[in-house]
Amino acid sequence: MKRFLRYLVVGLGIIVLQTAVLPHFLKIQMRPDLLLILVLYLSLPALSCSGAFYAWSLGCLFDVFTGTTLGLYGIVMLIIFCVTGSVGQQFHRDNYMTMIVATTLGTIAQTGLLIFMLLCFSNNGQQYWLEIVKQLPLQLVLNLATVFVIIVILEQVKKTNYRHLLHILTPRGKSQWH
Amino acid sequence: MLDFLKKHQSTILFISLVVGALLLYSNSLRQQQHTTLFEQGILQLTNPFYRSINTASRSATESWDNYINLIGVQQQNVELKEQLRHSKRQLLDLHEIAQENIRLRKLLNFKPNQQFPEIPACVIAVDASNWFRTITIDKGTTDNLQEGLPVVVTEGIVGRTIKCSANTSRILLATDAASEVAALIQHNRTRGIVRGRGGKLTFDYALRKKDVQIGDMVVTAGTGGIFPKGIPIGIISNIIKPDYGLFQTLELTPCVDFSRLEDVLVIQQNKQ
Structure with a gap:
């Protein structure tokens, strides 16, 4: 429960950052998808039901601040978590290339899933899909740049040995989820 | 049976979660007008x-x-x-x-236009994703706001309220793909529907035979049930006439700069 609340607080912080703080600093209208990066980061150590529930909850939280329908990002994040979790077990998360590949594939998968969900279930899918596809390249660049910055920051944190901060930020593999 | 459930516990849990998530989404689709x-x-x-x-x-x-x-x-x-x-x-x-x-x-013996009170509000956040076009304002149900109210600025229409909590409301901008506004071209009164296209707007269902010029002003028609009549929407920037068909499509440049919205006015109509 504590861990769940912790992730919700981190998720809310990320959303506030993305919706109210970043627009003041970024001149372009697009922003990196920080929540997707968080979900990818959480999904890499292991696939678990509690982890999937966290990913779905974070997606639903995101839905409160985007679009018109609750649950769209919830299901998208849940599927991304499940797929990344089942594939990512074979990869080492601390390897930077893993995070970069995961972010690239995750961003593309998110775009595909959003388009699929909107076309299948929403009345306005036809109007949205082109808009979403057009913005994919820039979104990908922004997400990758953000991951790079996060990796550098985490590296600095590790170097300065802020164990407490690392304990908060890092999920410790399968054992922790159960 | 119990053995089967124990053996496939994780798979069943995953499937239940996905089905639950899908059910929530489909339920939300039917109740988009309400704030949960x-x-x-x-x-x-x-x-x-x-x-x-x-x-x-x-x-x-x-x-x-x-x-x-x-x-x-x-x-x-x-x-x-x-x-x-x-x-x-x-x-x-x-x-x-x-x-x-x-x-x-x-x-x-004309009836005067009804004047509705306007509530000023500050824009406090933008949409969390890059695909949808919504903003968040600092007024909510305590200020008598509700879902489906028109939001404007002096330059023209901004959008409509879609979600309201006690002190915060979310606005669907006119440029969002889900947004549709009944509109007319000011100089020749041609009717149509203005739809959001990301940064731009399009005016659909304008009859092909109607004389339309680049630079014409498009205003709200007042027939959609949300926006009062005569509020500026955009200026025609491009005319697309297909080789055949009844209608022409017009591209509009919005009157409002949506990237620089800071303060807006919510028109408080009586919604029944």
Whole structure:
């Protein structure tokens, strides 16, 4: 429960950052998808039901601040978590290339899933899909740049040995989820 | 049976979660016009953070602007005085026209346009994703806001309220792909539907035979049930006439700069 609340607080912080703080600093209208990066980061150590529930909850939280329908990002994040979790077990998360590949594939998968969900279930899918596809390249660049910055920051944190901060930020593999 | 459940416990849990998520999404699709308790709670919870960030950013911008403004203040003063003189002259003319309008309306027994109260609100956040076009304002149900109210600025329409909590509301911008507004071209009264296309707008269902020019103003028709009549929407920037068909499609440049929205007005109509 504590861990769940912790992730919700981190998720809310990320959303506030993305919706109210970043627009003041970024001149372009697009922003990196920080929540997707968080979900990818959480999904890499292991696939678990509690982890999937966290990913779905974070997606639903995101839905409160985007679009018109609750649950769209919830299901998208849940599927991304499940797929990344089942594939990512074979990869080492601390390897930077893993995070970069995961972010690239995750961003593309998110775009595909959003388009699929909107076309299948929403009345306005036809109007949205082109808009979403057009913005994919820039979104990908922004997400990758953000991951790079996060990796550098985490590296600095590790170097300065802020164990407490690392304990908060890092999920410790399968054992922790159960 | 129990053995089977134990063996496939994780798979069953995953499938239940996915089915549950799908059910929630499909249920939300049917109730898009309502704000759920979960949404209200989260919006309410984050409201103080948004307000503090907004206050801090506004004071920082104000201080910077004050400093920058000092540089060209004398030149600006002269220009503003000239503008004021112009505006005063225009105001006198408009006053004359308004008087004439009142006289003619009386003569024709016209009913006056209903004036609705407007609630000023500050934009405190933008949409969390890059695909949808929504903003969050600092007024909610405690200020008598509800879902489906029109939101405008002096330049034209902004959108409509879609989710309301006690102190926060979310606005679907006119540029969002889910947004549709009943509209008409000001000079020849051609009717159609204005749809959002990301940064742009399109005017659909304009009859092909109607004479339309680039630069024509498009305003709200007042027939959609949300926006009052005559509010500017955009200016025609491109005309797409297919080789055959009944209609032509017009591309519009919005009157409002949606990337620089800071303060908006919510028109408080009585929604039944």
